[in-house]
Amino acid sequence: MARLTEARMELNRVQARKISAENYRALHGGQRVMQFIKGEKIYLRPLLRTDLNAIYLGWVNDAEVTSFMIRPFPLTMEGLEGYYEHMTQTYDNVIFAICTLTGEHIGNVTLNEIDWISRVANTGIMIGHKEFWHLGIGTEATRLLVYYAFNTLNLRKIWAGVNEKHEHSIKMYEKNGFQYGACLEKELYYRGSYLNKMIMSIFRSRTE
Numbered sequence: 001m002a003r004l005t006e007a008r009m010e011l012n013r014v015q016a017r018k019i020s021a022e023n024y025r026a027l028h029g030g031q032r033v034m035q036f037i038k039g040e041k042i043y044l045r046p047l048l049r050t051d052l053n054a055i056y057l058g059w060v061n062d063a064e065v066t067s068f069m070i071r072p073f074p075l076t077m078e079g080l081e082g083y084y085e086h087m088t089q090t091y092d093n094v095i096f097a098i099c100t101l102t103g104e105h106i107g108n109v110t111l112n113e114i115d116w117i118s119r120v121a122n123t124g125i126m127i128g129h130k131e132f133w134h135l136g137i138g139t140e141a142t143r144l145l146v147y148y149a150f151n152t153l154n155l156r157k158i159w160a161g162v163n164e165k166h167e168h169s170i171k172m173y174e175k176n177g178f179q180y181g182a183c184l185e186k187e188l189y190y191r192g193s194y195l196n197k198m199i200m201s202i203f204r205s206r207t208e
């Protein structure tokens with residue numbers, strides 16, 4: 001009996017060592033360990049503090065990446081850390097790292113301001129690594145996120161606010177079944193003009 005208990009304890013120790021080795025790999029560019037949601041071209045995993053590096057900082061300070069995003073301000077590492085804390089320490093937001101199947105972090109996709117009573121959230125996405133644009137990854141990341149929002153979080157409506165000139169993003173949401181819900185007239189200042197903000201949304205079921 002004592003030997004059996006000892007054997008179990010040793011097994012637990014071995015498993016604990018294995019798990020921490022896997023965590024180590026995950027934190028240092030390892031793959032597969034943290035595939036929270038797996039797709040065909042990419043997977044989504046938690047965004048880690050170790051993802052807050054110079055590459056990520058480069059994305060959020062790249063005018064081409066941020067041109068249709070809300071805050072065109074220069075961002076420091078402290079600012080990025082503040083955003084990370086905000087997104088990961090509250091229950092009203094979810095942020096996923098978008099990773100290629102080989103484990104490269106190429107962007108993020110989010111659920112923001114989740115209203116747990118009305119079961120509604122808005123969504124945002126940034127593929128910071130521009131070489132990965134136009135490959136269907138934004139469409140797939142959004143599809144996986146919406147599936148998670150509806151089937152795991154039991155949300156019933158997801159919406160996105162999109163600049164009317166951002167055709168690429170509009171097509172991406174349309175491809176995922178988002179429909180025009182509202183138009184906020186001349187809501188956005190963009191390159192010298194005031195443009196409409198299109199509210200695009202998808203319902204889990206119209207009858208809910």
Ligand SMILES: CC(C)(COP(=O)(O)OP(=O)(O)OC[C@H]1O[C@@H](n2cnc3c(N)ncnc32)[C@H](O)[C@@H]1OP(=O)(O)O)[C@@H](O)C(=O)NCCC(=O)NCCS
Binds near residue numbers: 066128
């Ligand atoms: C917007 C963004 C997420 C799109 O991701 P992506 O992986 O490049 O998008 P996809 O490849 O899935 O393209 C979706 C559809 O957009 C359309 N599209 C692609 N490139 C386009 C372009 N240059 N202009 C207009 N439409 C375009 C296509 O119809 C495409 O589907 P298809 O290739 O099957 O025909 C990505 O470009 C990005 O992160 N941009 C910077 C941040 C940003 O603007 N975020 C969104 C704020 S609302």
